[in-house]
Amino acid sequence: MTLQLDRRLLLGAGAFGLAALATPGVAQILTARGFTHGVASGEPAANSVLLWTRYVGSADTKLRCEVSADENFRKVVSGGEAIASPAHDNCAKLVVAGLAPGKWYFYRFIAPDGTKSETGRTRTLPVGDVDRFGIGLFSCSNMPFGWFNAYAHAATRDDLDLIVHVGDYFYEYEYGHYPDNPMAGRPIEPRNETVTLADYRLRFASYRLDPDLRRIHQRFPMIAQWDDHEFANDTWQGGAENHQPDKEGDWSVRRAAAEKAYREWMPVSDALYDSFQIGSLATLFRPETRVSARTGQLDFGAVMAGAAKGGPAEVAKALVQFRDGPWMSQDRTLMGAQQEAWLHKGLADSAKSGTRWQVLAQQVVMGSLKAPPQMADLVPATGDPKVRQVLMAIAAASKVGLPFNMDSWDGYPAARERLLRAARQADCNLVVLAGDSHNAWGSELSVDGASAGVEYAGHSVTSPGYEAYLPSVAPADLAKSLRGANPGLAFADTSRRGYVSLQMTPEEVRGEWHFVGTIAQRTTAGTTSEGLSVKWNERRFAPA
Template identity: 35%
Template sequence: MNHSRRRFLGTAAALGLSGAGFSTARAWAAPRFAADPFALGVASGDPLPGGVVLWTRLAPDPLAPDGRGGVPDGRVAVSWQVAEDERFTRVVQRGTAQAVPELAHSVHAEVTGLTPGRDWFYRFRVDGSGDISPTGRTRTAPAAGTSPAAVTFAFASCQCWYEGFYTAYRHMAAEDLDFVVHLGDYLYEYGVGANGGVRGMTLDASFQHETYSLADYRNRHALYRLDPDLQAAHLAFPWILTWDDHEVENNWAGDTAQIDKDGFPDDDPASFRARKTAAFQAYYEHLPLRLPQKPTGSSAQLYRRLAFGDLLGLHVLDTRSYRDDQVCGDGTKPGCDAERSDPARTMLGPGQERWLLDGLESSGARWNVLANQTLVAQVDHDPDPAVVSSGLDMWDGYAAARDRLLGGMHRRGVRNPVVLTGDIHRSVVADLKLDFDDPDSPVVATEFAGTSVSSGGDGTAMDTFGFDWMAPGVNPHLKWHNSQRGYTVCRAGGNEFTADYRVLPYVSSPGAGVTTPARFAVEDGRPGAQRI
């Protein structure tokens, strides 16, 4: 493909696939901003062999009460460049996207025509004003059919802004990674408190209640995106994201809201769909997602599949949008065995479940990694051998659906399945078995559950949950537990898949160091994790 054709395709991608669509706003030919329009930073995401999606949002007043970021209702032309070097002396792609008020002046430029498997640098410029963004670094995926020696990535989840600083992201930005996987709870819908919790930041009254309107969700995202450590991690690597519950509301399930405790009229499906519509739009506006992930009202398809040569296939799941409501009033409790084992109940929905199992079976990848939200492994929360207490929001609450997933992978001979999990604010390594109650049942896959970035505040190596879960004989398939904050670095190689658990001693103040208290490996062709 010659240079001029590559430039044309890159420009067409930005204009036609930016997600802006048609706007009724007039063009703002000579924009002038009172402050930095790139205050929320830049990001890239969903790397393919030939390109990535580049993101920014113009917001010189990011926390403006109306959620518009301080930009008038006009279309703004934003140019972008991709170069081989950080000084942009060798620009290989460029284009222009329209930042429109209908999408909070966000930009999603889908760049094509790049060489696979290498680093690139990118930046944005506001046409007419000359404002230039920070420079981001991204990396394209290896070419299809190639066999890279290794793919290294980190995964993280659960970053409650007011419960802790994002020091984990500062350390993550210093790693040598191909990409980052975020498993959900990018923000929290709750009010941030009068002083922003540990942040000690005074915010107006609109931040003191749950998010409900589009302006609420936009400003909560903007608040999180102002964090310099989070911006640094986005600047350093492409991200692959999916949501869990708090991007909308705690423990939502399909079109069913959590039992109303906040005074918002979202108990009926129609009202909750309106809330989801606002939450989904703000999520898209603030993250490097491609056009197929752009929501239509209260619907969006977050599940998708990315390949990294023939070494790693990443199957990104959405365990919220299609699940049945939690049984027995949700929570963690004994009993409910018949309800949670009902074969009619689903976690993924029939379409996504079929897509996942069919894709796993046909995958030619050596390692098949599931980016999943809630814990798959069976966990008895009560150390009393006479009592079995289950978490009903986890896969334990959807036991028949879990049987279909693990049994389906076993019957279809899926190669080296590894599950990555967030949500639980603790690190857990587990063998996933066909029958968790049978010591002789085969191990089907390995689960690496990662802790939170900040949610839950300062942690400890062990807490009450940890002692209960790891009590002798209670959950013998669990290999390790830790309840400190941090992230996990994974490396998929030709012979093994490793997971290094990075943890911080505290997040209630900035500046904590990072250590690696545990490292596990899965051998090619041998499911189950071994500590190394």
């Protein structure tokens, strides 16, 4: 029998000394007082920005916030008050207004006893004509896999104005599962899988002790959206692959707990989806594609297994029926009808207003990715037979035109067509940002035979890519095979970790995938970059 204890109830009962305090990491988090996790800012507008901190007192604590144009706070230009309450895990947020557009500001929080938080730096969005704007794109940061060197590298840069995090900010798994052999010096709490509100809060608290994650929050405003692992693997509206109701309770309870902790710990508002105007240069849309309306993921593996007794011909027939039926169904959606209508209208309004670029900062890969027919041949005959079997199944699906990742937009082709058609009809210059897959992809998006935009899909901060599952395959060979099987795939890297940055001008967007030299130690040495550009009104990548 496993005894599960709610940490807040333990705290209220004064029983921590008998339970969680026996674990050093938990003790460090739960006994800390005062300002415990630095500062953060997010969701900037032209005249306002949301500010965050955490302060642990004996009860509800009123904090004062100051915003200044200089780091020494000689002239405070804005501020306000916020309550750090145990009801919200002692996290405090407020929106400060009255700021000038396109300006850097410094901010801090002050406790009733006069102690001060770290000083943070943030920036408002510009108005009018904008010559240049820099964005850093991040996803998939699994602490036990290694060091967050991608955050560290970006935090030193002076050409970024905004950080966008498209999810998998942390992972829900128990310690010792994914990875099976955690890296030394990268512990997480709690050690069990996150299921309850207390679990999710403690996992956030554990991650936010990382100095490089803390630093990037301190240096830049962030626009963030969850993906699946902030809840459980392969989340959809009605559940998740990594949620077992018979053991872990009702999904709606777990989902509510995860969402509450996210909104407490992240510099975000309560808006499920939103858009942000970067002067006349760009409109950045932040949709929600995971928990609010997503239809459950399909599984062509189950289709193949069900037809396997009939031999290869029956398997192929079943796959064709699956392709033409469930996979192409018009009612399959990631966002739901209401959000789709909001996004389609927003794209049209942005283009009609003369805004140069329409940026869609969302969670999962939009470009179509099918396996090369010779996929199984990439693994030597002496390789893992289970891996070869999986690759053969993926290749068989590919032969009838099916992609291999049903959790991405590839699993929702009708919804993707609706979105790209709306963007094309509105004459948008669409730039899609994505994460989730752990691999780096640069894709040219099309609909009805016409170019619709480009996608910069980011690789992970630490989570492993295909190199972990195909160790005998040279990454360059795999990338070449994938590009050959997918005409719209302009760039692929399946073996390195890092982040993406965009430099936007009215005439061009230049995106670069930055690859850190290692995640096995804390260093940014050896970071390299590769990039692609898209010219305005071209809707496809310029020749390299």
